[in-house]
Amino acid sequence: MKCTKRQINDDGSGVVTLIPQEQEDLWHVVNLITLGDHLKSSTWRRIQREGVTGTKDNTERKKITLTLSVEQVDFTPEDGQLRISGRNCEESKWVKNGAYHTIVLELNKSFTLTKSLWDEIALQRLDEACNLQNRAEVAALLITEGLANICLLTESMTITVAQLSVAIPRKRVQSAKHHDAAMEKFFDGIHEAIQRTIRFDIVKCFIIAGPGFVKDQFYKYLMKVAVQKEAAEGRKILENRSKILMCNASNAHKGALKEILSDKVILEKMQDTKAAKEVAVLQTFFEMLQSEPDRATYGHKPVQKACEQLAIETLMISDSLFRSQDRKTRDTYVQLIQKARDSGAVVLVFSSLHISGAQLDDLTGIAAILRFPMPNLEDSDNDESDYESSGEEREKAKNQTV
Numbered sequence: 001m002k003c004t005k006r007q008i009n010d011d012g013s014g015v016v017t018l019i020p021q022e023q024e025d026l027w028h029v030v031n032l033i034t035l036g037d038h039l040k041s042s043t044w045r046r047i048q049r050e051g052v053t054g055t056k057d058n059t060e061r062k063k064i065t066l067t068l069s070v071e072q073v074d075f076t077p078e079d080g081q082l083r084i085s086g087r088n089c090e091e092s093k094w095v096k097n098g099a100y101h102t103i104v105l106e107l108n109k110s111f112t113l114t115k116s117l118w119d120e121i122a123l124q125r126l127d128e129a130c131n132l133q134n135r136a137e138v139a140a141l142l143i144t145e146g147l148a149n150i151c152l153l154t155e156s157m158t159i160t161v162a163q164l165s166v167a168i169p170r171k172r173v174q175s176a177k178h179h180d181a182a183m184e185k186f187f188d189g190i191h192e193a194i195q196r197t198i199r200f201d202i203v204k205c206f207i208i209a210g211p212g213f214v215k216d217q218f219y220k221y222l223m224k225v226a227v228q229k230e231a232a233e234g235r236k237i238l239e240n241r242s243k244i245l246m247c248n249a250s251n252a253h254k255g256a257l258k259e260i261l262s263d264k265v266i267l268e269k270m271q272d273t274k275a276a277k278e279v280a281v282l283q284t285f286f287e288m289l290q291s292e293p294d295r296a297t298y299g300h301k302p303v304q305k306a307c308e309q310l311a312i313e314t315l316m317i318s319d320s321l322f323r324s325q326d327r328k329t330r331d332t333y334v335q336l337i338q339k340a341r342d343s344g345a346v347v348l349v350f351s352s353l354h355i356s357g358a359q360l361d362d363l364t365g366i367a368a369i370l371r372f373p374m375p376n377l378e379d380s381d382n383d384e385s386d387y388e389s390s391g392e393e394r395e396k397a398k399n400q401t402v
Contacts, residue, residue: 001025001129012117028129040067041111140207144252157353162193200240209247294373302377312345318365320352
């Protein structure tokens with residue numbers, strides 16, 4: 001993300017102008033915008049023009065600049081577009097005040113965001129988004145016969161960048177040539193997708209995982225093709241051979257990343273990445289729920305009470321909680337983070353688009369590892385329906401693994 005203007009006032013209000021340069025930047029924008037913010041950008045709108053007789057029967061599609069008071073934010077990572085809907089709040093020659101409109105934000109399209117309060121979480125997110133070192137750190141190929149998914153794990157999201165699904169004929173005793181030819185074509189397609197979507201000069205490891213032996217067959221194919229290809233293309237694979245990790249998985253769907261990221265060998269290779277650190281901490285939390293349940297808690301009220309007692313060692317919180325439509329709710333979590341940091345706790349903000357973040361969302365979106373046992377914390381949660389954790393839910397959490 002490129003920041004061309006940043007003006008934050010002493011009272012916390014301010015304005016920034018940003019240009020998303022990568023798909024992950026759009027996810028940062030989703031987490032920066034809250035309802036009621038003002039967003040200004042160029043957009044297209046159908047404009048009515050008056051004819052000679054004064055009737056407004058002529059329309060044309062015109063590019064204009066509008067400022068919206070944000071009412072809705074819609075983002076689908078695979079689309080690569082972010083839709084901001086709201087009402088026009090500045091005088092415009094073409095659009096009346098209060099008229100409803102949707103601005104589509106895309107890569108390399110500038111926009112200006114004005115907030116009445118840039119709190120600590122928003123400023124932290126802004127700094128992360130504008131740090132040029134934030135890139136995809138891990139790539140994964142999930143493969144089985146006839147199905148392949150290529151995923152990128154960045155600091156903020158896990159996204160499927162390519163998917164191949166083809167019909168593979170059965171391998172027959174008399175002749176396997178049709179099966180082998182189909183598999184060769186399948187592997188060719190995967191190789192092309194890898195060349196198109198993975199930057200080996202950036203990723204720290206490339207995981208090839210799946211059930212059975214198809215992943216091993218593809219690895220042999222990849223090495224063979226790397227030797228046969230022209231110098232530059234083949235050398236890129238061979239030079240980064242040490243980054244490739246083979247791993248078993250129960251299936252070739254995106255959800256299999258959950259079990260892959262629990263592999264200690266994989267985690268060791270990923271130890272310098274933000275995603276691995278979050279996975280490791282969440283794994284520790286689940287293990288502590290089983291071995292020392294009085295030193296692990298989740299839900300807003302129990303975590304809040306632990307924070308008041310300066311008992312939190314590690315606080316885990318999902319970024320989905322900061323997208324609350326209620327300003328007071330967001331402020332509550334911001335203050336909780338500030339208080340936890342002041343007490344010396346480690347604070348990790350999980351992305352809800354990561355596998356680990358999705359798991360944390362299943363546990364109310366907030367959890368903590370404690371410095372010392374607090375056996376009666378969950379009792380404080382019984383009268384709060386929004387964050388209530390039943391005995392069955394807690395038992396389910398104890399059985400989870402990352």
